Amino acid sequence: xxxxxxxxxxxxxxxxxxxxxxxxxxxxxxxxxxxxxxxxxxxxxxxxxxxxxxxxxxxxxxxxxxxxxxxxxxxxxxxxxxxxxxxxxxxxxxxxxxxxxxxxxxxxxxxxxxxxxxxxxxxxxxxxxxxxxxxxxxxxxxxxxxxxxxxxxxxxxxxxxxxxxxxxxxxxxxxxxxxxxxxxxxxxxxxxxxxxxxxxxxxxxxxxxxxxxxxxxxxxxxxxxxxxxxxxxxxxxxxxxxxxxxxxxxxxxxxxxxxxxxxxxxxxxxxxxxxxxxxxxxxxxxxxxxxxxxxxxxxxxxxxxxxxxxxxxxxxxxxxxxxxxxxxxxxxxxxxxxxxxxxxxxxxxxxxxxxxxxxxxxxxxxxxxxxxxxxxxxxxxxxxxxxxxxxxxxxxxxxxxxxxxxxxxxxxxxxxxxxxxxxxxxxxxxxxxxxxxxxxxxxxxxxxxxxxxxxxxxxxxxxxxxxxxxxxxxxxxxxxxxxxxxxxxxxxxxxxxxxxxxxxxxxxxxxxxxxxxxxxxxxxxxxxxxxxxxxxxxxxxxxxxxxxxxxxxxxxxxxxxxxxxxxxxxxxxxxxxxxxxxxxxxxxxxxxxxxxxxxxxxxxxxxxxxxxxxxxxxxxxxxxxxxxxxxxxxxxxxxxxxxxxxxxxxxxxxxxxxxxxxxxxxxxxxxxxxxxxxxxxxxxxxx
Numbered sequence: 001x002x003x004x005x006x007x008x009x010x011x012x013x014x015x016x017x018x019x020x021x022x023x024x025x026x027x028x029x030x031x032x033x034x035x036x037x038x039x040x041x042x043x044x045x046x047x048x049x050x051x052x053x054x055x056x057x058x059x060x061x062x063x064x065x066x067x068x069x070x071x072x073x074x075x076x077x078x079x080x081x082x083x084x085x086x087x088x089x090x091x092x093x094x095x096x097x098x099x100x101x102x103x104x105x106x107x108x109x110x111x112x113x114x115x116x117x118x119x120x121x122x123x124x125x126x127x128x129x130x131x132x133x134x135x136x137x138x139x140x141x142x143x144x145x146x147x148x149x150x151x152x153x154x155x156x157x158x159x160x161x162x163x164x165x166x167x168x169x170x171x172x173x174x175x176x177x178x179x180x181x182x183x184x185x186x187x188x189x190x191x192x193x194x195x196x197x198x199x200x201x202x203x204x205x206x207x208x209x210x211x212x213x214x215x216x217x218x219x220x221x222x223x224x225x226x227x228x229x230x231x232x233x234x235x236x237x238x239x240x241x242x243x244x245x246x247x248x249x250x251x252x253x254x255x256x257x258x259x260x261x262x263x264x265x266x267x268x269x270x271x272x273x274x275x276x277x278x279x280x281x282x283x284x285x286x287x288x289x290x291x292x293x294x295x296x297x298x299x300x301x302x303x304x305x306x307x308x309x310x311x312x313x314x315x316x317x318x319x320x321x322x323x324x325x326x327x328x329x330x331x332x333x334x335x336x337x338x339x340x341x342x343x344x345x346x347x348x349x350x351x352x353x354x355x356x357x358x359x360x361x362x363x364x365x366x367x368x369x370x371x372x373x374x375x376x377x378x379x380x381x382x383x384x385x386x387x388x389x390x391x392x393x394x395x396x397x398x399x400x401x402x403x404x405x406x407x408x409x410x411x412x413x414x415x416x417x418x419x420x421x422x423x424x425x426x427x428x429x430x431x432x433x434x435x436x437x438x439x440x441x442x443x444x445x446x447x448x449x450x451x452x453x454x455x456x457x458x459x460x461x462x463x464x465x466x467x468x469x470x471x472x473x474x475x476x477x478x479x480x481x482x483x484x485x486x487x488x489x490x491x492x493x494x495x496x497x498x499x500x501x502x503x504x505x506x507x508x509x510x511x512x513x514x515x516x517x518x519x520x521x522x523x524x525x526x527x528x529x530x531x532x533x534x535x536x537x538x539x540x541x542x543x544x545x546x547x548x549x550x551x552x553x554x555x556x557x558x559x560x561x562x563x564x565x566x567x568x569x570x571x572x573x574x575x576x577x578x579x580x581x582x583x584x585x586x587x588x589x590x591x592x593x594x595x596x597x598x599x600x601x602x603x604x605x606x607x608x609x610x611x612x613x614x615x616x617x618x619x620x621x622x623x624x625x626x627x628x629x630x631x632x633x634x635x636x637x638x639x640x641x642x643x644x645x646x647x648x649x650x651x652x653x654x655x656x657x658x659x660x661x662x663x664x665x666x667x668x669x670x671x672x673x674x675x676x677x678x679x680x681x682x683x684x685x686x687x
């Protein structure tokens with residue numbers, strides 16, 4: 001409902017905007033003083049990941065990814081640093097970048113993946129651990145990935161898709177290239193290459209794909225996931241298998257209809273762990289991710305921590321196999337826990353107000369490496385010695401952020417939903433926040449929806465929280481009903497009715513901020529991508545309290561969406577069946593479709609979508625945009641050529657931020673946004 005704006009509110013907002021304008025406009029900052037971040041600053045922010053510990057425990061490899069505006073994309077390179085945090089050094093400089101660094105077991109070589117030919121696929125390269133030029137080890141016909149050394153160092157294992165036939169290549173060259181939809185894929189199989197000779201051996205073949213694998217610690221066995229094909233929508237048809245390291249003796253361990261991940265053999269090769277979004281019987285999906293073990297020879301599957309109520313997103317065996325270390329989603333945090341191999345209660349190992357990711361365990365050294373994202377850091381590499389002590393920082397890529405930029409305060413907050421259930425979220429304060437003054441608000445709803453916003457969420461260039469807070473906005477990221485990390489009842493509130501409590505949780509969070517005297521209820525905007533776009537579409541049909549909105553890759557019509565998208569797994573439980581089965585629950589699909597209620601929309605809304613988006617295809621945004629436009633409501637639809645579900649090209653990412661900020665400033669605050677330009681445009685020669 002709309003609320004009239006009082007003179008007092010107008011005056012308060014004017015004061016806020018005046019202060020913000022002074023702090024972010026043409027005022028000259030003192031020498032060395034931190035300044036507000038720009039969108040380009042956020043896009044230019046590097047990221048680090050995939051840390052790998054040397055066999056002697058003294059050095060760490062990691063991948064550092066940075067923006068390249070001339071390429072209009074990002075490029076990754078391999079860096080090396082001492083485990084004590086000294087001697088940071090870039091090792092590779094290839095034009096197309098490098099990834100997946102892996103130490104040889106004796107520490108003398110580094111394997112990595114790169115594309116260093118004009119039109120050739122990615123290959124495995126080797127370089128001396130001390131640095132130097134890498135040499136190609138493989139000449140595979142297709143792009144290789146997921147490389148692992150055998151424990152003795154004789155082999156490097158990798159996955160690669162099948163090559164197209166000569167006939168297929170000839171037809172493509174002649175543009176005789178009509179294809180059968182969802183049948184134009186190549187199966188992915190497992191290979192290994194001899195380090196001494198470069199000779200390749202194929203380990204799997206057949207009409208299936210290997211979606212992931214892990215060598216046993218003694219190198220004699222391989223735990224892996226097989227599916228009928230590599231299509232995203234068919235992952236639920238995959239199962240856990242084991243086989244010998246040469247590809248023989250394959251045994252299927254699971255037989256169900258849920259998606260498993262992270263299969264890993266125990267140190268004695270007797271058990272295989274895996275995770276799945278299911279419960280003990282593995283009979284139904286759409287639960288928080290849980291942890292399971294199954295005998296490596298086949299047998300009954302056992303759930304290890306059935307009472308946790310958390311999202312157990314990944315796990316690994318301890319060095320002696322007596323327990324498992326587990327990455328746990330605990331709502332706004334991602335933390336490390338441990339559980340006995342026999343099952344039982346989880347024990348927190350480390351965590352706090354942070355998001356732990358890129359976790360690797362090195363059992364011989366008894367050490368973990370991981371990234372740790374916080375409100376002050378996008379995620380440096382840290383290390384922790386299994387068994388005790390506090391984590392220690394290794395890289396220091398982001399140590400100077402607070403001295404360079406004004407970083408918005410981040411706070412975990414809670415409120416009550418309509419039915420009294422506690423809901424949690426993250427709140428970011430305006431840089432010039434003053435107690436007793438109400439500020440504008442932007443609500444950012446996360447994707448998934450089976451996911452959650454975590455600490456350190458301000459660093460995404462697609463959400464540009466530091467820019468919004470520099471303009472005087474609060475930013476709220478609500479973990480609404482349907483989010484992970486809060487127990488199965490919270491997650492499964494969407495079953496049989498997508499929009500049950502979820503959108504009401506969002507609005508309850510908004511009202512809680514208004515009641516606290518923080519937010520000006522007449523100056524609010526909503527935005528989100530993917531499931532966040534679904535939520536935005538719902539909010540604008542449910543309420544006219546938002547002055548502006550931006551829906552990114554959102555679903556408008558669940559009936560057409562079911563058939564158009566490349567995945568249907570979670571949508572079946574949401575609506576109680578498929579839209580094409582006998583006696584289909586079409587009314588449930590349509591009742592939960594924002595398009596049904598589009599005549600209610602009064603909020604000026606823009607829509608953004610990638611032209612090649614397979615997950616929430618472009619027609620969904622077209623349907624919603626046409627419906628909003630038909631109501632006479634200000635709206636635009638922006639389509640990014642070549643882009644999939646997540647936009648990759650830097651200029652597209654910059655456009656998204658610019659057009660949304662322009663829209664919010666126009667309709668929420670009445671100000672004008674000055675569009676940021678790509679750095680190469682600003683520095684290009686003019687004569």
